Amino acid sequence: MTRYIIQRLIYMVITMFLIATLTFFLMKFLPGTPLSAADKLSDEQQAVVLEKYGLNDPVPVQYFNYMVNLAQGDLGISFQFDNREVTTIIMERIGPSVQLGFQAMIIGTIIGMLLGLVSAIYHNGIMDYTSTFLAVLGQSIPSFVFAGLLQFYIGVKFGWLPVALWEGWEYTILPTISLAIFPIAIAARFMRTEMLEVMGSDYIVTARAKGVNKVGVVFKHGLRNALIPLITVLGPLAVGLMTGTLVIENIFAVPGIGEQFVKAINMNDFPIIMGTTLLIAFLFIFIILVIDLLYGVIDPRIRLAEGE
Amino acid sequence: MKKTNWLLLVLALVLSMFLAACSGGSDDTSNSTDDADSEETTETEDTSGEEGEASGEQVLNITDSAEIPTMDASLATDAVAFQWLGSTTDGLYRLGENAQPEPGIAKDHEVSEDGLTWTFNLREDAVWSNGDPVTANDFVYAWQRAVNPDTGSEYGPYMMGGVIKNAQAVVDGDVPVEELGVTADGDYTLVVELEKPVPYFESLTTFGTFLPLNQAFVEEHGDQYALEADTLLSNGPFVLTEWNHGEGWTLEKNQDYWDAENVQLETINVKVVKETSTAVNLYDTGEIDRTGLSAEFVDQYRTSDEFKVEEEPVLFYLKMNQENEVLGNVNARKAIQMVIDRQSMVDVILNNGSIPSVGHVPQNFTKHPETEEDFRELNGDLIETNVEQAKELWATAKEELGMDTVELGYLGGDSEVAMNMDAYIKDQLEQLEGLTVNVQSVPFKERLQRDENMEYDIQNSGWGPDYIDPNTFLNMFVTDGGNNKTGYSSEEYDGLIEKANTELAQEPVERFETFLEAEKILIQDDAVLAPLYQRAVAQLWKPYVKGVITQPMGPDYTYKYAYIEGK
Numbered sequence: 001m002t003r004y005i006i007q008r009l010i011y012m013v014i015t016m017f018l019i020a021t022l023t024f025f026l027m028k029f030l031p032g033t034p035l036s037a038a039d040k041l042s043d044e045q046q047a048v049v050l051e052k053y054g055l056n057d058p059v060p061v062q063y064f065n066y067m068v069n070l071a072q073g074d075l076g077i078s079f080q081f082d083n084r085e086v087t088t089i090i091m092e093r094i095g096p097s098v099q100l101g102f103q104a105m106i107i108g109t110i111i112g113m114l115l116g117l118v119s120a121i122y123h124n125g126i127m128d129y130t131s132t133f134l135a136v137l138g139q140s141i142p143s144f145v146f147a148g149l150l151q152f153y154i155g156v157k158f159g160w161l162p163v164a165l166w167e168g169w170e171y172t173i174l175p176t177i178s179l180a181i182f183p184i185a186i187a188a189r190f191m192r193t194e195m196l197e198v199m200g201s202d203y204i205v206t207a208r209a210k211g212v213n214k215v216g217v218v219f220k221h222g223l224r225n226a227l228i229p230l231i232t233v234l235g236p237l238a239v240g241l242m243t244g245t246l247v248i249e250n251i252f253a254v255p256g257i258g259e260q261f262v263k264a265i266n267m268n269d270f271p272i273i274m275g276t277t278l279l280i281a282f283l284f285i286f287i288i289l290v291i292d293l294l295y296g297v298i299d300p301r302i303r304l305a306e307g308e
Numbered sequence: 309m310k311k312t313n314w315l316l317l318v319l320a321l322v323l324s325m326f327l328a329a330c331s332g333g334s335d336d337t338s339n340s341t342d343d344a345d346s347e348e349t350t351e352t353e354d355t356s357g358e359e360g361e362a363s364g365e366q367v368l369n370i371t372d373s374a375e376i377p378t379m380d381a382s383l384a385t386d387a388v389a390f391q392w393l394g395s396t397t398d399g400l401y402r403l404g405e406n407a408q409p410e411p412g413i414a415k416d417h418e419v420s421e422d423g424l425t426w427t428f429n430l431r432e433d434a435v436w437s438n439g440d441p442v443t444a445n446d447f448v449y450a451w452q453r454a455v456n457p458d459t460g461s462e463y464g465p466y467m468m469g470g471v472i473k474n475a476q477a478v479v480d481g482d483v484p485v486e487e488l489g490v491t492a493d494g495d496y497t498l499v500v501e502l503e504k505p506v507p508y509f510e511s512l513t514t515f516g517t518f519l520p521l522n523q524a525f526v527e528e529h530g531d532q533y534a535l536e537a538d539t540l541l542s543n544g545p546f547v548l549t550e551w552n553h554g555e556g557w558t559l560e561k562n563q564d565y566w567d568a569e570n571v572q573l574e575t576i577n578v579k580v581v582k583e584t585s586t587a588v589n590l591y592d593t594g595e596i597d598r599t600g601l602s603a604e605f606v607d608q609y610r611t612s613d614e615f616k617v618e619e620e621p622v623l624f625y626l627k628m629n630q631e632n633e634v635l636g637n638v639n640a641r642k643a644i645q646m647v648i649d650r651q652s653m654v655d656v657i658l659n660n661g662s663i664p665s666v667g668h669v670p671q672n673f674t675k676h677p678e679t680e681e682d683f684r685e686l687n688g689d690l691i692e693t694n695v696e697q698a699k700e701l702w703a704t705a706k707e708e709l710g711m712d713t714v715e716l717g718y719l720g721g722d723s724e725v726a727m728n729m730d731a732y733i734k735d736q737l738e739q740l741e742g743l744t745v746n747v748q749s750v751p752f753k754e755r756l757q758r759d760e761n762m763e764y765d766i767q768n769s770g771w772g773p774d775y776i777d778p779n780t781f782l783n784m785f786v787t788d789g790g791n792n793k794t795g796y797s798s799e800e801y802d803g804l805i806e807k808a809n810t811e812l813a814q815e816p817v818e819r820f821e822t823f824l825e826a827e828k829i830l831i832q833d834d835a836v837l838a839p840l841y842q843r844a845v846a847q848l849w850k851p852y853v854k855g856v857i858t859q860p861m862g863p864d865y866t867y868k869y870a871y872i873e874g875k
Contacts, residue, residue: 030753031751031757032753032754033753036386036462037385038753039759039791040791041466041790042790045466045790048465048479048480051457053460080377081375081377081378082383083380083383083531083533092553148585151586151589155593156589156592156593163586163593164586165555165581165590166555250583250586251583252586253371253580253582255552255580260554266751266753
C-alpha cells in the first residue's frame, strides 16, 4: 500500500511538471503584454518595463528561470497587482471559493443522493418522475439563471437573505444554493441509474429472498455498490466547484478565485495564471488519488486486485 | 432586519423632507412643501451659498468595479487606483469644481518668464498620517522614483517624459535619476524645470503619478510598500483604514488633514461588485448609494429622480489604416465618416446618455481662454451624416481607385455591447455600394497588438485624456506618433501641433485657435478618423448624497466635499 502511494506521488510530480511546462508555453501565445497601459505607451517605454520584469528575455530563458523559482516554491509576483505575491493573492482568494464549493458539495451530494434513492426505490412512480424532472432541470438550466432568480426573489423582493456581498455566513447561503444545483442533478441521476442496476443484480435478489427488508437491502447492500461510479464523478466536480466559478462569484460579489483567474488571463498576468493553474491541477491529481484509495475502502474486490 | 431597513428608509425620507425644509439649500426633492420652502431657500442661498447642511450619519456606501490594483502612486495606471489614491493623497494641486485645479499641498506657484521653471510654494501645515510633515523632498523623491527604470513604472515615463527636464534621459538610463528637473529649495519650496513650456502643467500636477511619497516610509517598507492598509500613508482627506483584497475597503476621514474642516464624510465603504444587475439589486435594497446602469436597465429607471447621466471626455472612433489601398483614398474615408448614423447608434445600442461625436476633442472638456466658449461649440460639427453624399464620395473613390468591389476588415471588441455596435456599423458601412465589411471581434490585448503592428483596415478604438488640454487628443496623430498607427502623415498638421507646443506655448489664445484649426484638418480635410460617440455613464444616486464632484480625468469622483443630507 505504501509503495503504491509513493509511486503515485512520483507520478504526481511528473504530471505537475508537464502541466507547468505546457501552460507556460501556451501562455506565451496570448496576444499582447501584461502592461496595463500598453495602449498609451510607446514601444521604447514598454521595453523599459518589460526589461524590469525579465519579459524581454527569450522564452526558453524565461521558462528556465520560472521553473527554477517554482522548484524553490516561489510563484513570483503578480503583474496586475504590482508587487503582490502570487501565493498571497491565491491564499486570499481561495478561502471564499473553497467554502462555497464545500458547502455546495455537501448539500448537493446529500440531496442528490436522496433524490436518486427515492427515484430508484419508487421506480417509475410519481416520485421517480418528479425527481428525474428536477434533475434534468437542474442540469440543463445554467446556474446563473438560478442565481439571478434567487437574488431577485429571496434577496430583493422578500428580503429574507442578503442580496450579495461577503460579510458573514448568511451571505454564503444564496451562492451555495446556486452552486449546489448542478451537483444535486448529477448526484441524483447517477444514484438513480446505479441503484436501479444494483437493485437488479443477483446478490440483491438473493438478499431479498433471504428475507432482508427493502430498506435494509437498499442501505446495506445497494448504496455501497452504487457509490463507486458516483465518487468518480463527484471528486473532480468538487475540485471544480471549490476552485471557484466566475459566474456565481460575480453575481454574488464573492471575492473568490474563479473571477481572479479569468481576469488574470485577460490581463496576461502570467504568474497568476501559472499559480492558479498549478493549484487547480494539483487539487485534481490529489483528489483522483484520494478517490482511487477510497475505491479500495468501499469495494474490497478493488483492494485485492491492486494488492498483487 | 430587512423590514426595519424599510421602515428606516421611509422614516429617513419623511425626515429628509423636514430637514430639507429647515436647511433650505438648493435641492429639489421637497417640492411638496413649496411655499414655506421657496422663501427660506432664497434667504439661505445668500448666506451659505451652495453649501448644504450635512445631517445624520456621514457614511457613504458605494461599489467599485474591481479590486484596487495598487496603491503605489508610481505604479498606478487605471481608474480604480487613481480614484483611491486621489481620495487619500493630495498632490500639489487637486481637481475641484468644474475641473479647476485648487490648492493641495501647494499654496500657489510662480512660472518663470520663459515658462520653463515652475516654483511651487508648499503649505507648512500638511502632514502624513504618521505625523511627518509633507515636504518638497516628498515630491522630488516621488517623481524621481516614477521615472527610475528600476521602479518599473508605466505612467512615470509616459506622463513625465518630454515634460520634466531630463525625464526621458533618466528613463533611457543616460543620466542618473538625480538629474531629473525637480529640486527642493528648503522644505517648502519645490522647483520644477520643464523640457519645454507646458501650458497644462498645473492640471498635470493633480494626476496620480505626480503625488508625493514619504521617502523614509516607502524605503522602510520596500517591496511591501502600499500592499496593505498599514503599509501606506495618507496626506489627503481620507485614510484607507481597512483593505480586504477582492472584497472591499474602508476609508475614514483623516483628522490630521490640513483641510479637515471642509471634509464632512466620516466613512466611505467600498465593495467590489462587477455585475451591474447585482449593483442595481443592492441599490434597490438600500445597501449602496450609487450604481451604474447598463443599457438594459436605463429604460426602467430613466424617469426616476435618482437617474443621472454623467458625460465623460472619452471618445470612440474608427481608425482607418491608410496603408490599405482603399482607405488611403481620402474620398473613401470621407464616405465612411458620412454614412454612419451616430444618433441612432447612441440611442438604440448604447442607450446610456452617450452622445454622437463630431470631432476629435470632446465637448465640455476645454474652453477658449478668453471667451470661455467650449472647444466643441467653437469648431461645431466637423462631420454630418449624409448617406447620399457619402455614396457619391464612395463612387468617386472607386473610380479613382479603379475598383468595383471592396472588401475591408473591421477590428472590434469582444464584449456584447461592442459586438452589437460593430454589427450596426457594418450594416451602416455596407450601404456603400460594393463594400463588404468583415467584422472580427477580438479581445482587448489582441486588438492592441494588431494596432501596434498596423494589422487592420478599420478599427473601433477609443481614447481618454491624460490632462485637460486639446493636445492630449490631437497630438496622437502627428507623423509616427506612438498612438497614431494609421499611417497618417501631414506636414501641415504636424506643423500646427508643433507650433502649439513650442512658440505658442505661452500664448493661450493663439494656441487654442491653432488646435481648432488642427482638428478641422484632422477630421474635416483629411478624414483620418470616423468619429463615433462620446461616452457617458448612466447612474442612480441616492438623493441624500450631496457634493460629489465628477472629474474628467484622474479620479472619477472627488469625495472631499461630499456629505449626507437627510438620509
